Amino acid sequence: MPTAELGEVSIHYEEAGSGLPFVFCHGLGGSGEGFEAEDMAWYAERFRTISWDNRGLGRSGQAAKYSLPKYAQDLDGLLGHLGIEKAVVLGVSWGGVVVQRFALDYPERCAAIVLDSTSSEVNPRSAENWYMRGEVARLGAEAALAGRELAPAFEGHVTMSDQGNVERTVKPEHVESYVAEARATAGLREHPMTPYLHRIECPALVVGGGKDTVAGAGGSVVIARAIGANARLEILQEAGHGVYRQGRDEFRPLLLEFLAQHGLHSA
Numbered sequence: 456m457p458t459a460e461l462g463e464v465s466i467h468y469e470e471a472g473s474g475l476p477f478v479f480c481h482g483l484g485g486s487g488e489g490f491e492a493e494d495m496a497w498y499a500e501r502f503r504t505i506s507w508d509n510r511g512l513g514r515s516g517q518a519a520k521y522s523l524p525k526y527a528q529d530l531d532g533l534l535g536h537l538g539i540e541k542a543v544v545l546g547v548s549w550g551g552v553v554v555q556r557f558a559l560d561y562p563e564r565c566a567a568i569v570l571d572s573t574s575s576e577v578n579p580r581s582a583e584n585w586y587m588r589g590e591v592a593r594l595g596a597e598a599a600l601a602g603r604e605l606a607p608a609f610e611g612h613v614t615m616s617d618q619g620n621v622e623r624t625v626k627p628e629h630v631e632s633y634v635a636e637a638r639a640t641a642g643l644r645e646h647p648m649t650p651y652l653h654r655i656e657c658p659a660l661v662v663g664g665g666k667d668t669v670a671g672a673g674g675s676v677v678i679a680r681a682i683g684a685n686a687r688l689e690i691l692q693e694a695g696h697g698v699y700r701q702g703r704d705e706f707r708p709l710l711l712e713f714l715a716q717h718g719l720h721s722a
Contacts, residue, residue, distance in 0.1 A: 456514060457469065457470065458515075458516075459532065459533045459536035459537070460536075461529060461532040461533070461536070462532075463518055463519065463520075464510045464515065464516055464517075464518040464529060465515060465516035466507055466508065466510065466515045466516075466529055466532070466533050467507065467508045467513060467514035467515045468487075468505055468506065468507040468508075468533060468537075469487060469491050469495070469505070469506045469507075470503070470504065470505050470506075470537070471495055471496070471498075471499035471504050472498065472499030472500065472501070472502055472503050472504045473503050474501065474502050474503050475501075475502050475503065475542075475543060475566070475714075475719060475720060476502065476503045476505065476534075476537075476539045476541070476542035476543065476566075477498055477501075477502035477503065477504050477505070477542065477543045477544075477545070478504075478505045478506075478507070478530070478534070478542045478543070478544045478545065479494075479495075479498075479504070479505070479506045479507075479545050479547075479550075480507070480530070480544065480545065480546040480547070480550030480551075480553050480554055481506075481508070481509070481513075481547065481549075481550050482547050482548035482549045482550055482697070483548060483549035483588075483633070483636045483637065483640065484512060484549075484592070484624075484625060484629065484632070484633040484636060484637075485512065485513070485549075486508040486509075486512055486513025486514065487506030487507055487508055487513065488513065489700075490506050491506050493700070494699070494700065494703075497707065501711070501720070502543070503539075505533075505537065505539075505542075507529075507530070507533055509526055509529070509553075509632060509636070510525065510526065510529055510632060511628075511629060511631055511632025511633075511635075512629050512632045512633070513629075517628065517631070517632070518632075521631060521632050521635030521636075522635065522639065523552065523553065523556050523639045524556060524560065526553045526556070526636075527553055527556040527557040527560050527561065528560075530544070530553065530557050530561075530564075531557070531560075531561045531564060534564055539564075540563075540564070541563070541564055541565065541566040542564065542565070542566060543566050543567045543568070543569065543714065543719065544557065544558075544564075544565060544567075544568050544569070545568075545569040545571065545699065546568070546569070546570060546571065546573060547571040547572055547573070547697050547698075547699060547700075548571070548572050548573055548669070548670060548696065548697065549573070549636050549640060550571075550573070551570040551571055551572065551573025551574075552573055552574070552575075552639070552640060552643070552648075554568050554569075554570060554573075555568075555570065555573070555575055555648050555652065555655075555678075556648070558655050558657065558659075559648070559651055559652075559654060559655065562654075562655070562656065562657065565655075565657040566657065566719055567657050567658040567659065567660070567713075567714065567717060567719060568655070568657060568658075568659050568660070569659075569660045569661075569662070569699075569710065569713075570659065570660070570661045570662070570675070570678055571662050571663075571697065571698050571699050572662070572663055572664055572667055572669070572670050572675070572696050572697050572698055573670065573674060573675070573678070574640075574643060574670055574674030574675075574677070574678070575643065575647055575648040575649040575652055575674065575677060575678050575681060576643050576644070576647030576648070576649045576674070576677065577640065577641065577643045577644050577647075577674075578644065579644060580605070580606050580607065580612075581609075581612075581641075581644070582641040582642075582643070582644035583605060583606075583641070584605050584612075585637050585638075585640040585641040586637060586638060586641035587599060587600070587603070587605060588637045589633060589634035589635075589636075589637030589638055589641075590634075590637075592625040592630055592633050592634060592637070593630055593634050609671045609673065611666075611668050611671075612668060612669075612671065613668045613669065649677060649678075649681045650681075652678060652681035652682045653681060653682065653683055655682050655685060655686075656685060657685065658685055658687075658713070658716075658717045658719075659678075659679075659682050659685055659686040659687070660686075660687050660689070660709070660710065660713045661675050661678050661679040661682070661686050661687065661688045661689070662675065662688075662689045662690070662691065662698045662699075662706065662709070663675030663676070663688075663689075663690045663691070663698065664690070664691055664692075664693075664694035664695045664696060664697070664698050664701055664702065665690055665691065665692035665693060665694065666692070666693060666694060666695045666701075667694070667695055667696045668695065668696065669695075669696040670696060672690050675688060675690065676688065676690075687713060689709060691705050691706065694706075
């Protein structure tokens with residue numbers, strides 16, 4: 456199993472293909488396994504493709520500390536381990552939060568970024584739902600949601616009251632990292648990244664799904680406006696949460712065109 460030993464943590468990664476480095480960053484509490492099984496072959500035909508698991512999740516080791524800067528730091532360490540100076544970095548959902556932090560903290564590493572179904576800030580109802588997602592994993596749905604009926608953050612939002620069985624999908628050894636990610640996402644209410652996104656100077660493709668019931672497409676609009684001239688916004692109306700997967704037939708040509716536009720790939 457390929458791992459990068461980064462001192463305080465062991466990070467699992469998978470690699471395939473050659474050429475322009477392209478890194479996939481998974482969603483909250485997940486791992487790269489789904490991408491590796493269903494999508495990596497397509498990307499590996501075109502890029503040196505890397506998929507990795509966040510600290511404390513998937514096949515990566517546990518750590519003493521978990522925070523958004525730490526997850527971004529791990530990605531920087533992984534690229535250093537692999538001898539990669541710059542990469543195109545795709546983050547989906549929580550992975551997009553990590554990529555925003557990474558682009559702000561390590562701009563020299565970013566040839567371009569792709570932010571899929573993610574947000575740079577959350578409203579109070581969304582913050583409560585993200586926080587409770589962690590509490591359900593930590594305490595169980597019955598204890599965490601007792602007497603609570605969480606309000607939707609936007610029209611069509613599927614709340615934690617609707618999907619309280621999340622704790623069944625989180626392994627005990629992954630709970631600490633899962634909770635940290637959920638709380639970091641909830642923390643975007645009081646500590647948004649929006650005011651800082653204008654600092655991102657690399658090309659940014661920002662995509663959202665018109666049928667996203669988890670994060671909604673509004674966050675993508677906010678991000679693109681905050682980044683400014685370097686951002687390209689695309690809302691795929693028929694896609695759900697995770698456009699790279701839910702809208703493959705539209706997203707893949709869009710990605711290649713975006714990269715070609717910036718001299719990073721042959722059209």
